[in-house]
Amino acid sequence: MVFDHTDFDQHEQVVFCANPMAGLAAIIAVHDTHRGPALGGCRHWHYTDDAAALTDALRLSRGMSYKAALADLPLGGGKSVILANPAAERARMFEAFGEAVERLGGRYITAEDVGTTTTDMSAIRRATRHVSGVAASEGGRGDPSPATALGVLRGMLAALEARFDSDTLQGRRVAVQGLGSVGFALCHLLHERGARLIVADIAAERVERAVREFGAVAVSVDVIHAVEADVFAPCALGAVLDAVRVPQLACAVVAGAANNQLAHDGIDEALRARGVLYAPDYLINAGGLIKVAGEYLGFPVEEADRRVLAIRERTTEVLLTALREGVPTAQVADRLARARIGRA
Ligand code: NAD
Structure with missing residues (x-):
């Protein structure tokens, strides 16, 4: 269950995404968008079961709301997890994940997390523009x-x-x-x-x-x-x-x-x-979040660098x-x- 889950913190939206043709099973958790769209990475992981994946998505997305707020970014918090599927063709699976992100219409913006790379972000970008941490060769600012x-x-x-x-x-x-x-x-x-x-x-x-x-x-x-x-x-x-x-x-x-x-x-x-x-x-x-936020929101690189140093x-x-x-x-x-x- 989601609503009585110990890590459910009145999340605004929790989306379960499946695309069997692409081998995709994923959860996108949008915790809070009061400060802005929910930005948070996509984790690709071998979970023991669906419940472990849900717990991770709920906890990580709440953390992103807090992280964005403390970094004073005009962003909310969200996070996604993809249940690793060795049988899936990786680029196709991430593109299908991009389609799921696109369906949220910009309420959720994805980026790298554990188990994902700039290459995966390129695949996601074929389906949505709501992705950050894209390689410099493709106009992004690279790995955060x-x-x-x-x-x-x-x-x-x-x-x-x-x-x-x-x-x-x-x-x-x-x-x-x-x-x-x-x-x-x-x-x-x-x-x-x-x-x-x-x-x-x-x-x-x-x-x-x-x-x-x-x-x-x-x-x-x-x-x-x-x-x-x-x-x-x-x-x-x-x-x-x-x-x-x-x-x-x-x-x-x-x-x-x-x-x-x-x-x-x-x-x-x-x-x-x-x-x-x-x-x-x-x-x-929060340094990585600040960097991908800068890329997505388009504030200058120097401004992002200054904000990372201000963590101290x-x-x-x-x-x-x-x-x-x-x-x-x-x-x-x-x-x-x-x-x-x-x-x-
Ligand atoms: P990564 O997957 O590149 O690295 C994780 C490393 O931990 C791997 O080398 C792995 O082998 C090792 N590891 C796994 N289990 C271990 C264990 N039990 N003991 C010792 N080592 C173990 O991930 P990353 O991007 O470096 O992120 C590391 C952590 O920082 C994650 O919790 C991630 O959520 C967090 N984080 C990352 C970023 C980012 O910009 N990448 C931003 C914020 C937070």
Whole structure:
């Protein structure tokens, strides 16, 4: 059921899309469009079942509303998930997905997310113009991941400053979980600034590359969250901070790219009680959204770049407010976002 689903947050519209000829089964969740059309990426993933896909779409789309509001973009929040189908012809499936997006008439705008690329966006664009993150060769501004990594770095600097009264990364130990598009780009930025990297990924070749290029120390995916570090940066999938892992953390700051890092209610308070400063995920991982928003809405590249850098100041504001009030940082971010959306 959708209406009594624990992650249903009065979403405006949840659309189930099927095109058997193209092998498409997808869910588009439009959470809120009060601030503007709902922009949010399309995830292509092997879900255990339909229920897991629905949960992901509901949670991710709500996060996008909050992310757009905190980034002060004239956009609402939405997200889509495509249930991976090994039998489908990929370009045809994404084009069929574009047809489903087109039927929403611009209320939902799609872009990349986990498991999708600029090539997939090109296929979608054959059916709709409501797509962003299109390759530069086709008139777009390309993959948003580097902008996400830069925004995460800016958020991390704000958290370091708030925690240690110094934002230097020189010699700081940063544990990066997930070396995909964002995680690897983040490692690059951290390495350039003198950080000591500890890394884990289920893909061995990515780990080997980080060891080779950045002198990173590799650990198993089971322990990356628990290694002694100044910062733990979750850059894989969501729900990594739960009742089991939070007590195992050995870091001062959590600042990473993954969406929905908090597995359930109360985890933000558990982090606060342990003295771990958590930089809210949707606050610091907005760089990619800002970039695709700039492409879709047509504001200048320099303006988008400026907004990505400003993630640092926004993060400082949220963290300092939380520390002053003695409440979890995620609570302050949620409060601010809801007020801006008008869902206070
Ligand atoms: P990606 O698919 O390129 O990378 C994810 C990486 O995590 C892969 O290398 C994968 O092998 C690894 N991984 C998966 N399970 C793992 C595990 N259990 N332990 C360690 N590593 C594991 O995805 P991405 O685009 O880099 O996005 C990473 C996260 O950031 C996602 O949660 C995504 O929603 C979020 N995010 C991405 C963007 C963006 O611009 N790409 C923007 C905002 C948020």
